[in-house]
Amino acid sequence: MEKTVQMYEGKAKKVFATNDENYCIVSYKDDATAFNGLKKGTILGKGAINNRVTNHLMKLLEKNGIPTHFVEELSDRETVVKKVTIVPLEVIVRNIAAGSLAKRLGLAEGTKMKSTVLEYCYKDDELGDPMINEYHILAMEFATKEEIDLIAKYSFKINEILSNYLKDANIELIDFKLEFGKTADGQIVLADEISPDTCRFWDTVTGEKLDKDRFRRDLGNVEDAYQEVLKRLMGE
Ligand code: C5P
Numbered sequence: 001m002e003k004t005v006q007m008y009e010g011k012a013k014k015v016f017a018t019n020d021e022n023y024c025i026v027s028y029k030d031d032a033t034a035f036n037g038l039k040k041g042t043i044l045g046k047g048a049i050n051n052r053v054t055n056h057l058m059k060l061l062e063k064n065g066i067p068t069h070f071v072e073e074l075s076d077r078e079t080v081v082k083k084v085t086i087v088p089l090e091v092i093v094r095n096i097a098a099g100s101l102a103k104r105l106g107l108a109e110g111t112k113m114k115s116t117v118l119e120y121c122y123k124d125d126e127l128g129d130p131m132i133n134e135y136h137i138l139a140m141e142f143a144t145k146e147e148i149d150l151i152a153k154y155s156f157k158i159n160e161i162l163s164n165y166l167k168d169a170n171i172e173l174i175d176f177k178l179e180f181g182k183t184a185d186g187q188i189v190l191a192d193e194i195s196p197d198t199c200r201f202w203d204t205v206t207g208e209k210l211d212k213d214r215f216r217r218d219l220g221n222v223e224d225a226y227q228e229v230l231k232r233l234m235g236e
């Protein structure tokens with residue numbers, strides 16, 4: 001399969017069309033942004049790590065019954081994915097209070113909650129990805145009721161699969177963001193990435209942060225944390 005024109009360039013990835021209209025090629029960059037693009041930087045080696053970690057986890061999810069856009073890893077930074085129309089939602093799953101939820105509800109980071117929290121944000125940079133609920137999604141026709149129910153079902157199942165898997169690597173899955181897409185034949189599939197950019201990973205023993213919060217909060221050892229996740233998941 002061959003790359004043709006660049007269809008899209010985001011903060012962390014570029015997406016190319018290919019000579020087959022059903023597929024795209026994603027290319028991961030080392031660029032890092034936070035706070036809706038206000039903070040910019042580079043995390044050396046991040047693109048390759050996020051590509052490999054994402055594909056590893058997508059394959060694990062596929063094996064466990066979650067349909068994904070993953071097709072084939074082409075190289076360190078490039079992957080063939082199914083062409084989808086992205087549902088304009090950021091689906092956030094939270095096991096432990098951290099980040100914006102901790103701030104919003106006045107909880108100390110690390111507070112255990114009685115049950116898992118699911119949030120939806122409208123994917124729109126200009127608006128700063130505002131949080132919305134199911135009624136907004138239906139009113140704005142971002143997805144149908146059946147699609148929202150399926151997205152919620154997949155999201156909880158993904159949380160269960162990933163939380164259990166990561167525990168064996170001494171990583172606690174605090175929270176994460178998912179995006180879903182719709183294929184040409186209308187199937188809802190998991191899209192985008194699952195990486196230290198989009199998840200909070202804490203060491204189960206020390207509580208050390210092994211994710212993008214090291215960049216967002218200037219905690220240092222950013223590259224080391226990404227490398228550590230790759231090593232724990234893939235032995236490299
Ligand atoms: O910032 P907040 O606490 O709402 O983030 C929740 C989770 O969603 C974190 O794991 C964060 O990495 C992820 N996230 C993301 N992209 C965004 C917003 C949040 O990957 N635009």
